[in-house]
């Protein structure tokens with residue numbers, strides 16, 4: 001049995017992220033999920049997410065902390081890569097999902113062990 005060691009690089013600088021308490025943050029998707037570039041302590045990440053949400057979306061993320069999920073359940077560390085492929089079409093050159101992705105400034109997906117450009121992202125979901 002062989003073990004693949006994940007290569008992890010520093011996160012890239014991506015447009016659309018704004019820095020709060022030294023942490024680059026952006027909203028991702030359409031459900032209020034958040035991403036911070038790099039691996040951050042959950043409490044520090046929450047402070048940055050909360051400030052981002054207050055300034056960008058005008059509400060207080062702390063209200064969501066009254067639910068059943070703890071901070072450690074909501075803040076996760078994941079390995080992602082920047083991609084221009086959907087990963088679902090087998091590299092079909094006519095894939096409309098891939099075409100849509102290429103119109104975005106960046107697109108992120110979860111890294112696989114084979115990826116050589118994986119970087120840590122701290123997420124809020």
Ligand SMILES: [Zn+2]
Pocket residue numbers: 085086087088089090091092095096097098099
């Ligand atoms: Zn595709």
